[in-house]
Amino acid sequence: xxxxxxxxxxFPLALLCTTALAACGGGGxxxxxxxxxxxxxxxxxxxxxxxxxxxxxxxxxxxSVLAAQSVVATQATVAAAHESAQxxxxxxxxxxxxxxxxxxxxVLSITGGTAGSLLNGQLDxxxxxxxxxxxxxxxxxxxxxxxxxxxxxxxxxxxxxxxTTEAVALSAALPRxxxxxxxxxxxxxxxxxxxxxxxxxxxxxxxxxxxxTHYDGRTAxxxxxxxxxxxxxxxxxxxxxxxxINGTHTMGLTLPNGSARYTVATQGSATYGPTGLPIAGxxxxxxxxxxxxxxxxxxxxxxxxxxxxxxxxxxxxxVPVSRLASDAG
Numbered sequence: 001x002x003x004x005x006x007x008x009x010x011f012p013l014a015l016l017c018t019t020a021l022a023a024c025g026g027g028g029x030x031x032x033x034x035x036x037x038x039x040x041x042x043x044x045x046x047x048x049x050x051x052x053x054x055x056x057x058x059x060x061x062x063x064s065v066l067a068a069q070s071v072v073a074t075q076a077t078v079a080a081a082h083e084s085a086q087x088x089x090x091x092x093x094x095x096x097x098x099x100x101x102x103x104x105x106x107v108l109s110i111t112g113g114t115a116g117s118l119l120n121g122q123l124d125x126x127x128x129x130x131x132x133x134x135x136x137x138x139x140x141x142x143x144x145x146x147x148x149x150x151x152x153x154x155x156x157x158x159x160x161x162x163x164t165t166e167a168v169a170l171s172a173a174l175p176r177x178x179x180x181x182x183x184x185x186x187x188x189x190x191x192x193x194x195x196x197x198x199x200x201x202x203x204x205x206x207x208x209x210x211x212x213t214h215y216d217g218r219t220a221x222x223x224x225x226x227x228x229x230x231x232x233x234x235x236x237x238x239x240x241x242x243x244x245i246n247g248t249h250t251m252g253l254t255l256p257n258g259s260a261r262y263t264v265a266t267q268g269s270a271t272y273g274p275t276g277l278p279i280a281g282x283x284x285x286x287x288x289x290x291x292x293x294x295x296x297x298x299x300x301x302x303x304x305x306x307x308x309x310x311x312x313x314x315x316x317x318x319v320p321v322s323r324l325a326s327d328a329g
Contacts, residue, residue: 038290038305040317047294047303048327050264050285051278054249056179058231060172067138067145068131071098071106076121102137123153139238143172162188175275183209200233215329223252244269262287
């Protein structure tokens with residue numbers, strides 16, 4: 001048991017939303033509730049962001065906390081050896097530079113706890129960890145993390161860990177591009193380890209998160225609110241093999257000619273591969289004047305539109321999951 005814990009987009013979303021501001025949540029049109037039709041291309045863009053952005057947010061959070069735990073364990077080993085030789089006990093850890101297990105480095109400070117707990121290499125209740133990551137990988141092959149994370153340990157025992165976190169320009173270099181978070185979360189996590197395989201289950205909530213994606217040379221800014229997501233992940237030697245999420249969030253996106261805001265809810269668990277692309281699952285996307293359904297299976301995404309939210313499917317389209325990857329962000 002371990003507590004370690006291009007766009008060759010066919011239709012750019014910003015352009016689509018200038019012609020369908022009702023679907024994008026308004027932002028300059030007095031006819032936003034006058035029956036304008038949500039296009040299939042716009043619905044595909046919404047589906048892409050609904051599936052990929054929240055999944056990547058969970059990956060960044062889990063990756064950063066795992067990196068933090070690795071840094072804490074490494075620093076404790078080095079400091080304990082030093083203090084044993086010096087015959088003194090630490091009362092705090094302040095701006096200690098630590099080499100990360102998979103490359104890069106981090107600057108670590110720890111307050112709270114006790115003189116004994118500061119060097120036990122674990123996260124203990126009452127301790128506050130402040131880390132600045134610089135391309136820090138918690139394990140060889142794991143995603144590199146940069147930016148700042150403040151983590152307060154609320155409870156900790158042999159099975160679960162509960163923390164609150166504050167992220168400032170906290171980013172992870174994921175296979176499809178980097179994702180940066182700003183904001184506060186509450187997170188509860190449990191993990192089991194069998195040999196080199198770790199099963200991680202985390203539940204995180206947030207009232208407000210700022211998220212920036214950098215996919216295929218494009219940058220997009222999102223806001224996530226009312227986040228309530230449970231994530232399960234499988235790691236081998238600290239490297240992500242796959243994950244699933246279950247939960248809800250509200251997404252906002254600011255565009256040059258309007259804004260989009262919609263609620264996303266998984267219908268049961270949605271599964272993702274090691275690169276963060278969705279493999280299977282069903283999502284419900286609720287806009288002010290339309291409901292979008294998304295079902296993914298066999299590398300295909302089927303998207304439906306219920307214009308007016310009257311329970312009738314008005315239009316549908318099936319596209320490769322790769323289309324979602326190219327449209328996201």
